Amino acid sequence: MSGYRGTRAGNAQEAAEWSTGRVVANNLRSIVGRAFPRVIGLTREPSWIFFEILLPFLAVSAFVFVYRALEAPEEYIGFVVLGGAVTAFWLNVVWMMAAQFYWEKDQGNLELYFTAPMHLMSILAGMAIGGLVLTSSRAIAVIGIGTILFGVTYNVQEPFLLAAVFLLTMVPLYGLGMLFASLFLLWGREAFHLAQLLQEPIYFLGGVNFPVRALGAVSGLVVAVLPLAVGLDAMRQLAFPGPISQGLLPVGTEMLILGAMAVIFLVSARFALAYLEHLARREGRLTLRWQ
Amino acid sequence: MAVTEHVAADVRGMTLPDAWRSFRTAIGLGWAIESNWSDPFLFAVYTLAKPLAAAMILVLMFQVVTGGSNTEFLQFLIVGSALWNVVFGVMAGLVQSILEDRERYRMIKYVVVTPTSLFPFLLGRSLARVLISLVAVALTLAVGVFLLGVELRPQPLILIPSMIIGMLAVLALGIFMAGWCLQLRQEAWSYPEAIAGGLYLVSGAIFPIDILPTFVQPIAYALPTTWWLEASRRGLIGHGSPGQLGTIPDGTVMLILVATTAITVPLALLAFAWFMKRARQAGLLDMITGS
Numbered sequence: 327m328s329g330y331r332g333t334r335a336g337n338a339q340e341a342a343e344w345s346t347g348r349v350v351a352n353n354l355r356s357i358v359g360r361a362f363p364r365v366i367g368l369t370r371e372p373s374w375i376f377f378e379i380l381l382p383f384l385a386v387s388a389f390v391f392v393y394r395a396l397e398a399p400e401e402y403i404g405f406v407v408l409g410g411a412v413t414a415f416w417l418n419v420v421w422m423m424a425a426q427f428y429w430e431k432d433q434g435n436l437e438l439y440f441t442a443p444m445h446l447m448s449i450l451a452g453m454a455i456g457g458l459v460l461t462s463s464r465a466i467a468v469i470g471i472g473t474i475l476f477g478v479t480y481n482v483q484e485p486f487l488l489a490a491v492f493l494l495t496m497v498p499l500y501g502l503g504m505l506f507a508s509l510f511l512l513w514g515r516e517a518f519h520l521a522q523l524l525q526e527p528i529y530f531l532g533g534v535n536f537p538v539r540a541l542g543a544v545s546g547l548v549v550a551v552l553p554l555a556v557g558l559d560a561m562r563q564l565a566f567p568g569p570i571s572q573g574l575l576p577v578g579t580e581m582l583i584l585g586a587m588a589v590i591f592l593v594s595a596r597f598a599l600a601y602l603e604h605l606a607r608r609e610g611r612l613t614l615r616w617q
Numbered sequence: 618m619a620v621t622e623h624v625a626a627d628v629r630g631m632t633l634p635d636a637w638r639s640f641r642t643a644i645g646l647g648w649a650i651e652s653n654w655s656d657p658f659l660f661a662v663y664t665l666a667k668p669l670a671a672a673m674i675l676v677l678m679f680q681v682v683t684g685g686s687n688t689e690f691l692q693f694l695i696v697g698s699a700l701w702n703v704v705f706g707v708m709a710g711l712v713q714s715i716l717e718d719r720e721r722y723r724m725i726k727y728v729v730v731t732p733t734s735l736f737p738f739l740l741g742r743s744l745a746r747v748l749i750s751l752v753a754v755a756l757t758l759a760v761g762v763f764l765l766g767v768e769l770r771p772q773p774l775i776l777i778p779s780m781i782i783g784m785l786a787v788l789a790l791g792i793f794m795a796g797w798c799l800q801l802r803q804e805a806w807s808y809p810e811a812i813a814g815g816l817y818l819v820s821g822a823i824f825p826i827d828i829l830p831t832f833v834q835p836i837a838y839a840l841p842t843t844w845w846l847e848a849s850r851r852g853l854i855g856h857g858s859p860g861q862l863g864t865i866p867d868g869t870v871m872l873i874l875v876a877t878t879a880i881t882v883p884l885a886l887l888a889f890a891w892f893m894k895r896a897r898q899a900g901l902l903d904m905i906t907g908s
Contacts, residue, residue, distance in 0.1 A: 377807040384814035388823060392675065395824040395859075396690065398682040519663035526670035535674055540681045 344443075356444040360452025364422070364460045378414065378464045383471060386410035389535045390476050401570040402536075404480065405562060407472035409534035411465035412558050415499060416532070418461040420524045423453055423503025428510050428517040436511075440606050446599050450507055454500035480565050488564040491577065494584045495557025501591030502553060508598035512605070533558060539574045549574060553587050556580050631734050639733040643741025647714065651745040668753035669760060672698040675823055676765060688766065692854045695761035697822040699754045700849055704787050704842060705813045706750020710743035711791035712798045712809040718742070719799070719902065726903045735893065739795060758853075769853055775867060776852025779874060783845025786878040789885035790816075790842075796892030799901055816842050825860035841877035848874050 335341035344352070389406045430436045439449055472478060482488055506524075510517045529535065531544070532554040538545050539559075548555045560580040563573040573580065652660050675694045683690070718725040728738050761767035794812060798805040819826070819833055820842040826834055837843050847862055848870050857863035857870070896902050 377811060380811055381807065381814060384811070384818055388814075388818050389674075389678065391818075391824040391828045392678055392694075393682065395828050396679065396682040396687075402678075402682065519660065522667055523663050526667045526674070530670040530674045530677070536677050536681050540677050 353444050353448040356442075356448035357452040357455065360449050361456035361459070362452075364453070364456025368460060368463060378461075379467045379471070382410050382414050382417070382464065382468050385413070386468060386472055387475075390472075399570055400477075400479070401566045401568065403476050404478040404566050405537065405571075406535050407469060407476065407478050408561060408565060409529075409558060410472060411468045412495075412554060412561075413529065413534055414461050414464040414468060415458075415496065416528065416554055417525070418457045419499055419503035419506075420521050422457050422460075423450070423500060424506030424510050424524070425517050425521045426453055427507045431511065440603065446603065447504075447596060450504040450595065450599070453507075454503065457503075458496060458500065481567055482565055483567065484564055487577070488561060491557060491560045491564060491581060491584075494581055494588070495553055495561070498553035498584055498587035498591050499557070501588055501595060504595035505591050505598055508595065508602045511602060528552070528554065531555065537562070537571070539572070545574055549580075549583060553584060553591075556583050556587070560584075631732060635733050636737040640737040640741040643738045644744050647710075647742040647745040650717070651749065664749050665753065665756055668699075668702050668750075668757055672757045672760065689856070690859060691765065692761075692767050693825075693850065693858055694823055695757065695765065695767050696850050696853050697846060699757035699761070700846055701817060701822045702750040702753040702757065703747070703784065704790075704816060705809075706746050706753070707743070707784075707787045707791040708794055708809040708813045710746030710750075711739065711788075711795040713746075713806070714739060714742040715795045716798060716805055720905055723903070723905070729897070729902055736889075739792075743791070767854070770855035772852050772855060774852075775848060775871065779845060779848030779852050779871065782874055782878050783841070783849060786841035786845060786874075786881050789878070789882040792889045793885035796889035796896075799892055799896045816840065819843075820846055821858055821862060822846060825858050826862060827860040839877070841874060841881050844870055844874035844877055 386406055386409075389410075390403050393402045393406065427436060430439065439446060473480075506520075510520060513520060531541070531548050532538070532552055533541060533545075533548075534554070537559075538548065538555050541548060545555075549559075557580075559573045559575070560577045562571045563577050565571075575583075672695060675698055676691070679687075679691055679694060715725065718728070725735070729735050758767075758769070762769055790812075794809055798808050801808065817823070819829065819837045820840055821837060826837040826843065829837060843862075847857055847865075848867075851857050851867055851870065857865070
């Protein structure tokens with residue numbers, strides 16, 4: 327159903343010529359439309375809430391108990407809880423952004439996206455915004471429950487800076503998801519394996535459960551390509567200031583890196599989508615199921 | 618569509634060769650689906666990177682806190698982390714096989730109406746994932762031995778029976794889960810991860826169960842997975858877990874493993890038979906949940 331209330335076009339050519347305002351309005355509607363099921367899903371699928379909180383929380387608890395068994399300083403417990411919350415966003419990026427176009431193809435929605443008069447970036451932006459809202463509830467729950475159960479204490483001296491770092495982390499994170507969405511579709515059946523590959527190996531490289539600097543020489547490479555690691559390192563410096571949380575780089579530098587990553591990933595996602603659309607129209611193969 | 622249980626009197630029952638043929642065919646099918654017709658090298662990378670990264674996370678957590686001392690705990694971590702691949706492989710293998718065949722490939726109803734039983738088919742179908750998990754066990758142990766200095770002191774008299782009995786118990790848990798997940802309307806895909814995650818937490822896989830809250834410890838002591846891990850550790854590295862569990866004599870550990878397995882296996886088989894009966898009667902075999 328179109329919500330557009332414009333004048334009736336005289337012929338097909340005229341109908342196809344949209345004003346800039348109409349194009350923008352249409353794409354904004356597409357963003358809202360794609361974000362809607364994820365946001366409304368918060369209330370309509372309570373079982374999702376259970377699993378999306380339970381699963382990250384089980385892992386968080388296991389790692390907390392390992393640190394307890396090792397008699398580690400309490401900051402490490404906080405590292406794990408914060409890492410568990412950010413992991414929820416990463417899982418959302420992998421399964422509900424990167425792999426999403428592949429699932430959409432399997433369900434027969436992808437060709438609708440290609441034929442609808444909107445930009446595919448709007449669909450991805452809608453998925454990202456909806457996913458961010460959806461996952462925020464999970465992340466808040468993991469932090470809340472983890473903080474209460476494990477007695478984590480935070481020492482946040484610059485809350486606005488922490489909020490800014492969090493938001494700045496989300497932009498390249500979901501930008502990477504947008505880029506992967508196109509790549510996963512191109513790689514076809516490998517999508518499931520790729521999604522698997524982007525879990526534990528990324529938790530390891532991202533320093534989700536330990537300080538990123540513990541990776542040694544590899545951490546330089548990680549900081550260059552993985553927004554999860556950079557954002558988490560900066561957030562830990564701000565939430566648990568002290569020698570144990572000493573970051574790989576100063577927070578300001580890490581924010582600059584995150585900003586640069588945001589631009590690179592979003593622009594790359596745009597190009598990858600353009601290539602994908604080109605392939606879809608030329609070969610007509612991308613919408614075939616089971617490929 | 619409900620599949621009725623009426624069987625004509627002159628129809629012969631399933632013979633052992635029938636079951637073997639079904640099992641063998643299902644192995645091939647399971648392997649083709651699991652490897653997803655992908656490049657063998659890429660498949661190997663995907664398959665092995667995940668368990669290795671999971672083990673390396675624990676190793677780095679250990680390193681940042683202890684600086685490499687307390688090698689006994691490192692051995693405990695590596696063996697637990699390696700063996701847990703089996704639990705996850707079996708659970709995920711059995712459950713995802715049955716769900717994929719019902720929801721994605723939509724052919725479980727055809728298997729059920731053939732003269733052969735679903736049971737050998739299901740075991741064969743999930744075997745690929747179990748074998749992959751065994752490779753992951755070997756690889757994680759190899760990394761532990763060759764790169765991290767874990768010293769294996771195999772005791773075949775403990776290791777071989779504990780692995781056989783433990784695998785039986787884990788298979789029984791997987792079979793129970795597979796039958797259970799057939800009954801679920803939504804989120805069935807998340808159950809193996811949730812249950813395996815829960816067992817991971819309470820079975821003493823990566824930390825001694827003394828660390829758990831007191832009210833959880835009786836659950837840990839009642840699970841066959843706890844005793845399988847404990848017996849296997851003794852069979853592989855020559856000593857048990859740190860803490861209370863490690864003080865129990867080898868014979869008692871084996872006895873409790875046998876007892877908990879002897880209870881788990883028949884209960885799981887009975888439950889699976891009941892779940893299948895209910896699935897036939899309620900028409901759950903061709904249900905598409907869209908989850």
